[in-house]
Amino acid sequence: MTVNKLVAATAGRHTSGRNLKILVAITGASGALYAQRLLDNLDVREHELHVVLSNYAQQVISEELPGGLQLPAGVRTHNLKSMNAPFASGSNPPDAMVVIPCTMGTLGRIAHGYSEDVLLRAADVVLKERRKLILVPRETPLSLVHVKNMELLLQAGAILLPANPSFYANPKTIREVVDTVVARVLDHLGVANKLAPRWAEEEIE
Numbered sequence: 387m388t389v390n391k392l393v394a395a396t397a398g399r400h401t402s403g404r405n406l407k408i409l410v411a412i413t414g415a416s417g418a419l420y421a422q423r424l425l426d427n428l429d430v431r432e433h434e435l436h437v438v439l440s441n442y443a444q445q446v447i448s449e450e451l452p453g454g455l456q457l458p459a460g461v462r463t464h465n466l467k468s469m470n471a472p473f474a475s476g477s478n479p480p481d482a483m484v485v486i487p488c489t490m491g492t493l494g495r496i497a498h499g500y501s502e503d504v505l506l507r508a509a510d511v512v513l514k515e516r517r518k519l520i521l522v523p524r525e526t527p528l529s530l531v532h533v534k535n536m537e538l539l540l541q542a543g544a545i546l547l548p549a550n551p552s553f554y555a556n557p558k559t560i561r562e563v564v565d566t567v568v569a570r571v572l573d574h575l576g577v578a579n580k581l582a583p584r585w586a587e588e589e590i591e
C-alpha cells in the first residue's frame with residue numbers, strides 16, 4: 387500500500403445511497419461551466435433532477451459554453467415564470483437546491499425573501515422547509531451588501547460554497563479547475579464522486 391498526498395477518491399466513499407430530488411438553478415453569473423459539470427455528474431437514473439434558469443442565465447451560457455448548455459436526458463426543466471412546479475410549494479420541496487453559479491442579485495433576492503419567480507420561490511421553500519440550499523456565488527470583489535446578504539443566508543441555514551477553485555492538485559485544464567468546486571458541491575449533496583483528488587487520501591493498491 388502506498389500513501390499519496392493527492393489521489394483520486396475511491397468510488398463509493400462519499401455515497402449516500404439515497405435517491406435525491408435535486409433542483410439545479412442556473413443564474414447569470416460567470417461560470418456556466420460549473421453548472422454544466424454539475425449536471426454532467428448527477429446521474430438521472432439515480433436522482434430526480436430538475437433545472438431552472440434565471441432570465442440572465444442564457445446570455446452568460448451563450449458567452450461561455452460554445453455548444454450551449456447540455457441537459458442530460460431525463461432532466462426536467464421548468465419555466466421561470468410558472469409556479470406550476472412541485473417545489474413552488476412547501477408541500478413538495480426538493481431534498482436539495484443548488485444555485486450554480488449564483489449572482490449577487492439572486493443571492494440578495496433569496497436573502498430577502500423575494501419569491502416572484504419559481505427559482506426564488508423554490509429557494510424560499512427550501513429554506514423554510516429546512517432542506518439543503520447550496521449557493522455557489524461568483525463575484526469579486528465583494529461589497530458589504532454582498533457580505534451582509536451572505537451572513538443572512540448563513541443564519542437562515544444556507545450553505546455558501548463560493549466558486550473558488552483549489553490548485554493544490556495541479557489541475558491541468560479548465561475543466562479540472564472547475565471540477566475542484568463541483569466536487570465540493572457533490573460532497574455537500576452527499577453524492578458519490580471522484581471528480582477531484584482529495585488531500586492526503588491513502589491509495590490502496
Ligand SMILES: Cc1cc2nc3c(=O)[nH]c(=O)nc-3n(C[C@H](O)[C@H](O)[C@H](O)COP(=O)(O)O)c2cc1C
Binds near residue numbers: 441442446449490524
Ligand atoms: C457575461 C456576464 C457575466 C456576469 N458575471 C456576473 C458574476 O460573475 N456575478 C454576478 O453577480 N453578476 C454577473 N453578471 C451580472 C448578472 O448577469 C446581472 O446582475 C443579472 O441581472 C443577474 O440576474 P439573475 O440573478 O436573475 O441571473 C454578469 C453578466 C454578464 C452579461
